[in-house]
Amino acid sequence: MPVVLVPSCIQIGGHPYSIKFDQSLQDSGDYGTINHRTQEISINPERPESQRGTSLLHEIVHLVNHIYVASKLEDEEIARFSQGMYQAIVSLGITFDWSNIKEKE
Numbered sequence: 892m893p894v895v896l897v898p899s900c901i902q903i904g905g906h907p908y909s910i911k912f913d914q915s916l917q918d919s920g921d922y923g924t925i926n927h928r929t930q931e932i933s934i935n936p937e938r939p940e941s942q943r944g945t946s947l948l949h950e951i952v953h954l955v956n957h958i959y960v961a962s963k964l965e966d967e968e969i970a971r972f973s974q975g976m977y978q979a980i981v982s983l984g985i986t987f988d989w990s991n992i993k994e995k996e
Contacts, residue, residue, distance in 0.1 A: 896988045897947065901932070904958035910947070911995040912936035922946035925953050933995055941977065944987050948980075949973035 900909050908925070913933035916924065923934045923946030932950045934943055952969045964972075 892984045892986060894986050894988045896991050899991050899993065901951065901954075903951070903954045906930060906954075906958065908932050908954060910934065910992055912989075912992050913995040915995075923950045925950045927957065931995070934992070936989075936992075936994070940987070941981075943989065944980070945973050945977040947987070948976050952976075 897910060899911075900907050902908070908930045910932045911934070913924075914936065916922070916933060916935035917937045921935060922938050922942050923932065925932050932947070932954070934946050934950075936943070938946065949969055952964075952973055953966075956964045956969065
């Protein structure tokens with residue numbers, strides 16, 4: 892089964908965004924967030940693999956939408972798209988390796 896190492900930083904449109912685990916998301920109930928000011932994607936490490944993977948894709952789609960899409964997608968549209976993409980990735984036998992992701996300081 893192919894494994895994709897989740898990088899600690901992703902670059903979209905020339906903008907580097909760090910990817911971190913954030914324990915504080917457990918209290919808010921969020922699975923993931925993106926902060927364009929600090930250029931950080933935060934993922935709740937306490938969520939099951941499927942929710943972490945979907946959340947990562949969700950935040951990446953937000954980033955692509957923010958930079959490239961002229962007609963902005965709504966959060967609900969991004970959520971549905973991300974779910975479909977994650978299902979396709981899993982169906983291809985691909986899993987995410989989160990060992991490269993560190994806790995947000």
